[in-house]
Amino acid sequence: MSIRMEELTSLTIVSVSGQKYKLTRQAGYGTQGVVYEENTGKYMVKLYFPSGCQSIDDDVLERLQFIKNIKTPKNFVVVVDLITSPYIGYVMNKVIDYKSLNSYLIPDKKLSFAEWYNKGRGFFERLFVGYVIAKAFGELEKSNLSYCDISGNNILLKTTNTGVSVKMIDIDNIYIAGKGKSVVLGTPRYIAPEVISRQKNPDVLSDNYSLAVILFELLRVGHPYISDDVLDGTPQEEEAALAGRNDYVTDENSTNMLPADVVLTDKLKDLFRRCFLDGKKNRMSRPSATEFEYALLEASNKIIKCKSCEAWHYPRKKGREYESCPWCDKPSRPKALLNFYDVLYEGDDYKNAKVVGDNKSGKLVNSYILKQSMKNYIKSLYILRFDDFGKEKRSSENYMTIANNEKGYHAYNEFSKGGIVVRKFNSKEFIHLDNKKAILMESGDEIYFEITNNRAITIKCGVNYYSFIRIARFMEM
Structure with a gap:
């Protein structure tokens, strides 16, 4: 049972290393605790709600120390210092001028769907963002570490003229199989079915599922188990779909999202089938993050930019002739x-x-x-x-x-x-x-x-x- 946390704005706290941090304002909060900004503008401080149990708090501190000491891929925002008083927590570098991946997953109602999807470098940018994300989680996977909460909220990105920079926050969710219990199960939309049903703890294979859902949404703008009927149905039907109790969607029953042929190569189609069809029976069938990394890299080199509407797309052949651009229906080859x-x-x-x-x-x-x-x-x-x-x-x-x-x-x-x-x-x-x-x-x-x-x-x-x-x-x- 947790006890109430005091308001800490303007308080100066001292870390384990002896560094002082003056908390300036509360930047956010969640089920685990509260995040504060500090006066230098370089760091963020996350403090956990106290559990009221010393042994639990000790376990949290031990896990944070473990996470601080492990080597993580460069895309992950690392723990730079630990806090033990007045509450247990940690210090991380502040991520500036980045936006949530949700801006690529949830359509902007102020724009038409085509304008929103093709904003910036559009489809080309989405493939590259997916490639960078998959590559980062592939590096984590090689260390047998699982992130546990892959979601649009925890992936931040910044686009530049030369590429895309991606950062993963909430690194305190990282879990290594066999070392205690995971602190979080994940975000409902992305949790693997076996974790939802409590048959398994989060691990690398459940991360592979969550990553596949994120990449599917990034490209098709829909969930692999949410068909038109589910979308128009009850909350209970959606809950069942997210738990993996529905069939993998088809183009025929999921007109709410982009058709597979428009945004997926044959290799990407195969990887998603392995995850959401074969993986329902055997989670070992799920593709790894590295497989998605390679497939997305290849996909980014199979697209062209339409001269008429400037949207990126795959050139598809029908017989000897190229089909028109799927966005504007003008010739494109x-x-x-x-x-x-x-x-x-x-x-x-x-x-x-x-x-x-x-x-x-x-x-x-x-x-x-x-x-x-x-x-x-x-x-x-x-x-x-x-x-x-x-x-x-x-x-x-x-x-x-x-x-x-x-x-x-x-x-x-x-x-x-x-x-x-x-x-x-x-x-x-x-x-x-x-x-x-x-x-x-x-x-x-x-x-x-x-x-x-x-x-x-x-x-x-x-x-x-x-x-x-x-x-x-x-x-x-």
Whole structure:
């Protein structure tokens, strides 16, 4: 049973480290306690409601000390100091000029839906925000830590001309499996079904569910279990849906949200199905945060900007023709792209060898639609093979650059990677791409990635040798 907390405005408190903080005003409060601003403007102080039980308060302080000492990803606002009097609490850095993720999840009634969704950099921005969030929680997941309360209230972001900065607050919710009990279960809309039913404590797998819901809402602006009928139904029906007792929505029964084809790639569709369909029976089926990180990064490189309405969207083909922009119904198509292939050659010298099999192009493994208005950073995710054990660590590294000017698209070895080779279309000449000179690309040109000691990978099968290499074929539309 908690006891009443006094008003502390204007009080100076002393932390465990001896630092003094003068509380200036109450900035907010919740079920756990109260948050105050302090006079320097650099920090926020969170104080817990007293429990009235010394052993419980001791457990809270021990958990805060543990959280203060662990290494967390840079996106998480860390505990910088501890408070023991007059109440238990902690000090954190103040996050300035950030807005809640809810501004991306809850439509602004002052704007039309299209204006709100496409505000700023619209869909492109949403994919990148999702990518940054997934990457941060992926780092947390690798430490077997769970955040427990992933929600729009606890994720703050700031957009700039160069990108998006994301911060996660309320880090005191972090929990490590097997170390006591989680302080919170989460925010109802995002709590995993097994946590709602009290069958499981919050953990990494329940975080994976909460993250998937947030990302689903960010892109489709709806909940994966709330169909039109539930939306028009009773509070009890919505409660049952949030508890996972409803089926995963379809486009047919959920016209309240954006259609899957408009905002999801096939890979994202598969990840959401695994979470909200397969994951209902087996929570181990839920995709990890890192899987979402890769899928969102790839999705951000599969979109174009409509010339008519300036909305970002996936270019969809119907037969040989591109469909119109889903937002304005005007013609919209990509200008150039890279298709990535895995190719197997006879012999140990791919430059003078024949391709194995009937498909002379090789196996298509990925694609990247090149943007005209910005540099295209081709990351390691596109270059490294799926069986490369270093891929996970290096997937977000920039590998090379394709940039556009009035003359066309140019390939740059901006990051001084070895083994990038360009073969001009219908030519037998192979040009090593160094970091001193760009190469103007023409449709049909190919880029070869010699990732093993500046060579293709050599495979011996019996007495025969083969060369395996990943290539990117440049195509102008």
